[in-house]
Amino acid sequence: MAVTALSTVQEYDEFIKFKDLSIIHFYAPWAEQCKQINDILDEMTSLSEFTKVKFAKIEAENLPEVSLKAGIVAVPTILLYKNGEIIDRIDGVNPALLTEKVKKHLISEDSTPIDVAVPKDALEARLKKLINQAPSDYQTFDILQDNAVREGLKKFSNWPTYPQLYLNGELIGGLDIVKEMSESGELESMLPKKNASQERS
Numbered sequence: 001m002a003v004t005a006l007s008t009v010q011e012y013d014e015f016i017k018f019k020d021l022s023i024i025h026f027y028a029p030w031a032e033q034c035k036q037i038n039d040i041l042d043e044m045t046s047l048s049e050f051t052k053v054k055f056a057k058i059e060a061e062n063l064p065e066v067s068l069k070a071g072i073v074a075v076p077t078i079l080l081y082k083n084g085e086i087i088d089r090i091d092g093v094n095p096a097l098l099t100e101k102v103k104k105h106l107i108s109e110d111s112t113p114i115d116v117a118v119p120k121d122a123l124e125a126r127l128k129k130l131i132n133q134a135p136s137d138y139q140t141f142d143i144l145q146d147n148a149v150r151e152g153l154k155k156f157s158n159w160p161t162y163p164q165l166y167l168n169g170e171l172i173g174g175l176d177i178v179k180e181m182s183e184s185g186e187l188e189s190m191l192p193k194k195n196a197s198q199e200r201s
Contacts (some may be wrong), residue, residue, distance in 0.1 A: 003041050004056040015056050017082045021105050022054040026067060028075045029059065033093045036074045040095050044102070053102060068161050071144050080099045080105055086147075102151050123152045132169040165192070 006012050006024070015022060025041055027034035041055050060067045060075050070079055070086065078098060080088040087105060088096050127149065130141055142160055143150040154160050157171045165172040167190060172178060181187035 002055075003038065003045060006056050009063060009066055010125045012058065012063065015054070016084045018052070018054050018081070019083050020052050021102065022056065023102065024070075024079050024081065025055075025057040026060040026072045026075055026077045026079070027057055028061060031075050034076045036093055037078065037098075037129045040098065044099075050102065050106075052106065064086065065161070071150055071162065073144060086187045091133070118136065123148055124156065127152055128169065129167040131171075 003025075004015065006015055012024075015024070023036050025034070027038065038057060041057070044050050044053070045055050058066060060072050060077075074091065076093060078090040079086050080101060082105070088101050089106060090101060130149065130153075133139060141149070143153065150162075153164065159171055159174060161174050162172070163175055163178075165174075165178050172181070172187075172190070178187065181190075
């Protein structure tokens with residue numbers, strides 16, 4: 001079975017519905033290390049131990065909405081899916097880790113999404129703390145470092161994509177909305193102003 005090239009959002013959505021393990025490589029044709037990963041995946045498709053696995057690749061820059069939704073910030077990135085959920089990821093070129101994770105998830109047929117371990121109440125309290133943590137200074141949080149936050153925040157804010165901008169714990173919007181507000185001057189009028197003593201400290 002060859003590596004499937006996914007070129008539309010619909011193809012991606014259909015592909016990840018697969019109940020068994022499926023692997024998607026987010027790549028860029030200009031990146032040498034991505035060619036290496038594509039070769040490895042081609043090789044894996046021909047091995048009998050991976051016959052139950054479906055392999056695909058997506059040109060990350062051609063489907064930005066999918067890449068953003070999947071939290072892709074660099075290529076190559078490989079995501080492992082079951083039943084439409086991301087259950088694991090490999091960033092960069094790491095053939096040994098790729099093989100190890102694929103085998104691990106093949107053995108544990110009942111793999112659950114990687115954020116399931118966090119109790120809902122604890123996660124919600126953490127998200128509230130996170131979006132309220134910087135009332136006057138600008139602060140960021142890298143959602144790629146924490147899958148529980150990445151998946152939980154989408155549900156918590158009812159906003160499916162990243163980045164997200166919060167002000168005093170309230171979601172202002174995603175990239176497009178923030179861009180429009182910035183251009184119109186509306187965003188600046190909403191931001192808290194620092195007083196002179198704060199700026200000096």
